[in-house]
Amino acid sequence: MNISKILLIIMLMQLMLASVSLAKEPIIASAITEEPANEKALLPLPAVSLLPINEDLLAILTQLKQASIDEQKIARALEQLTLATTPLNAAEQYLLLVTQALFKENAIANGVEHSSHNKQSREIIVLLEQALKLSAQISAQQLHQPNFLQLHLILAVHYAQQGQFDLAYLEKKSYLKKYYSYRKAKRLAMIASLEQSFTVHDKKASNSLLASQNKLKIRRVAEVQEQKATQQYNFTLIISTAIVFVLLFFRQLKIRNKLIRLTRTDALTGLANRSALFEHGEHMVASFIEQPEELSILLLDLDHFKKINDDFGEQVGDEILRVIAQLVKETMRSRDVFYRLGGEEFVAILPFADSNKAKAIAMRINEKIAQHDFSLLILQSRVTVSIGVATMASNKLTFEQVLHCADLAMYQAKELGRNSVVCYQNIAQAQERRGNTNSVK
Template structure:
């Protein structure tokens, strides 16, 4: 019995001896996975083989695998790197999960020292079987992936499970054979490519001499084309000048049109633009009845401000007030300067309640603003008249007149008021 067990043990340890030999070869021939991927793809292209899908590998994971092979490593840094990859929010593909399990196993082996729990290591590596089905055979034959079989064989042997240890060794040798075969094919493809390059260089030299002859012939033809190109260039240049002059005139015209419809002081639409927008909205109301309201705003005691502080201060107050009111306007509203200290806001799709709410918001915003930086008194107020269109036969002048009457009623009530036209009828 002793003799038979020794024979069995010797047969089982033959793969272990072979694995040591191939591990040494592997250390010399191991290359970065990304480099092997490129070599495999170029080999397949050169030999007209179908391109195998190779899953990309995170560079941090490859760096971690390389550090785990070193004899002297900083275990704390490696543990931190493994934890970061394990808890990474970026989803890992099957190949990355495969290598991460191998890295975790190597880290656990290094941390255990001599008291290695082989059963725990084998259990940790069990999920690799399912992951292997999602990875191509060529990628599994890469050195980084082959470590798994060596680890399992070693720890199966430590548990005296010699049959699975032998099968892992056998799987390692089969895949290592595939790896060596792929390396040879890649080398053949590289040599064929180098021969093709030499042929191309010879062809290029021949083409270069032919091109020199063609250049001489072309030079004669180019002399005739120069005059023709000059004439074409002159025509194009003249056309460009005319186009630029046209666009410049068009820009000036548009600027003048904009200035005729814009208030110089505040930059708001002026009286002319206001009536254009107003008549358009009233016509739209007549064909498609919707809510349309108008706010007419007048700055209180503006003449006294000009008399006491000067017209320059008055202009600055008008600009400040127009900016404050503009901030309260909706994107579809039209806010313009009617003239002097009067401003008008057109509020489409706004009924009486909504229009009064906007007017009250404007009134409070102006009365609460601190104007002390411009003049001695800090408070400026406005009176606002509100009118809503409720008859499709009404003109814009009628609607604006109603808002004007409501505004004057606000003045009569002591200023700094908001008055709705329907409340005074």
Template sequence: MRHTFFTGISKSLLLSLCFASAAFSSIARPFLGADEVSALENNSLSVSVGPENIFDNKEPLPVNDRILSLLSLVQQKSTTNAAKVEDILLQLEDINSTFNAAEKYLIFFIHGLIEHYSNNDKQAIIWLEKTLVLRDEIPEKQLYLPEFSEVNLILAKSFSAQKDFKQAFDYKKKYIRNGYQYFDGTRAEKIKDLNKTYATDQKIKQNELLANQNKIKRLKIIAAENKKFAQQRNISILFITVVVFLILLFRQIKVKKKLRYLAKIDSLTNLYNRRTLFEKGAQAVGKAIDEKQSLSVILLDIDFFKNINDNYGHDVGDEIIKIIAQLGSETMRSRDLFARLGGEEFVGVLPGVGCAEAKAIAERLREKVANKDLSEFNIKQNLTVSIGVACLEQVAPNFDDLLNAADIAMYSAKGNGRNQVCQFKDQTQDNND
């Protein structure tokens, strides 16, 4: 009955300390809240040794870096580190005879940790209790370091696993007390160092302040002299920058506008070029289909144009092309499209025009060309053209097929003797005959 009662009390005390132990699960974090300090004092865990007594001890014993690295590896609890841990342990065993008390202490702690993490707490306690024998040989302030003090925490966990809650409670209490000692000692030493540093820094800063005040006075004089000049300079730079930017901006806009124009226009005739013709032709066909209107296309080719170039030169040939462009533009309505397809070929797109009207417009254009006086170019014979006409009702509803039908009609006009207008349906009827 008494054992059961004591066990229950021990469990309750361990639960009451769980929050306090969380604050010291990593002793390397040396700051605690006021509420935690008060709670620990209420549980009779007050520290009896002041920080001044801790740090008055002799210097800590040196510890091999490989031992500290091994301890860090074991604390990571990674299965991938197991082989590396075993290898380092074997190497350390070879030089065990040269270890001081602190190094042996940590070796025993590492063995205990390995057993504890393997759930072999009974063997872990045996290893960890070996550290107790070495504590008298180690400076007291070194025992409060996290890597040394954690032995108490692992002993508490191991005894708890063995159901020995009294021992677990005692070691947990030692672990927390050591944490307080480490915290208080570290804080006192830091405060002492800060006071020394602050006193020295304050004198240095006072000297620097005086020197800086003198520099500031000199700089103010220089700044006052330079301020006016700097303002004038900045205004001038800003004005020049704005002017240059505006010039570049207007020039860029002008260049883009010119490039867009050149991309759409034939440079010789100032008519729409082939690319624009197909774009606007497709749009006109789509609009005619949506609005259920008629649309016709005429395709014009200059007769014997190669002979003109050969006999009179390409300069005269270019002038003839310009004349055709001018006559075509004059014949077209304002809503019609007249463009240069390429070479000596021109295309007219006539929205809202049926086959008969389109043929009449083409005939009027043919007559204008035939009546044109070319004496200024020393050309005695009349200039003639062959024109093909096609309507949207005759072909599939797309611009390519419509232009192809006009091309067929135009070649039919050339085949029938040139200087005439031929409609696409006329050509198909002739083939049927």
């Protein structure tokens, strides 16, 4: 599953938990503030420095929360508020931007907006970020109220949809912090209201005491439920975060391994490339020095490959290289390793193979390629290779020296008319015999 989808699901789960907690809050508050029928209402809560809010704006907010809305009526009301001659205070401007964002969300949900989903989401984010800039002019008590708090929830959802999960997390965290502060302030206000009510109703102290005890019990139950919900939310958040980090880690590991393979693989044939050849070859030579065993190298070069490219095009030449690579792999032993050195040259490392075994394998490769029908690719049905064989007989040689010997043998095969196999040991012996003959003369 895509990582961004997983993170979006996690964010939605968190929003659902918070919404459930917020939905329970009015019920608990009404239970606590409920008065017996024969008692007077509690005294009003102490006033705080809150900016006044336009009643029409609050009415629009209420309508937007309903299941079905009159979009044209709301659009006209928003236009009137926007064009009103009376300037709006900071709190009203803040709520107006939130209302516009909610209205745009409803329009998107009902299919009224036809632009792309990402563009719509970015437009909502711009509105809400403008509202956030007004926070400095609004008191903390007012910003902690539900109508103002919903901005963070909406912004968190759209940040997540844009793939900005860090910002979504911060908005969610800001929402929870303000929400808990709002709940705490409300509880303290309720307690202050109750205390003030008790002083006014001294004559009914016994009844008030029983009522307050009942309210406190309800309150404790509500707090316990809230604590459980908070613990469950925190646990879900921790587990979700851990899962996301594990998925990201394995994804990065997979990408890293793929990049390593690409740096060691020839893109055309799928064989190990020149870099892997020299790394593995040096390792094999080092193993030979520590524990001497037969080790041979084959160097293959396609005959007249430049002419094939000139006559039929590089695309056909590439396809021939792929076919040659497959034919050689089918012929070699399971322990042998085949590489593409570059261009039309290939190298095979044959562990536990002396000169005779290596030459026999080279002959089989030569015959298989010569017998293969290439008529589907080129007019001439036959493609041949020249192969040089070199066997490591001394631990004083390096891998590059052995490869050079195989290269000399391959050029000798070219000079002999191509489509042949030449062992470097035969060349060395012939040179040695000529040297002895010359010295005798």
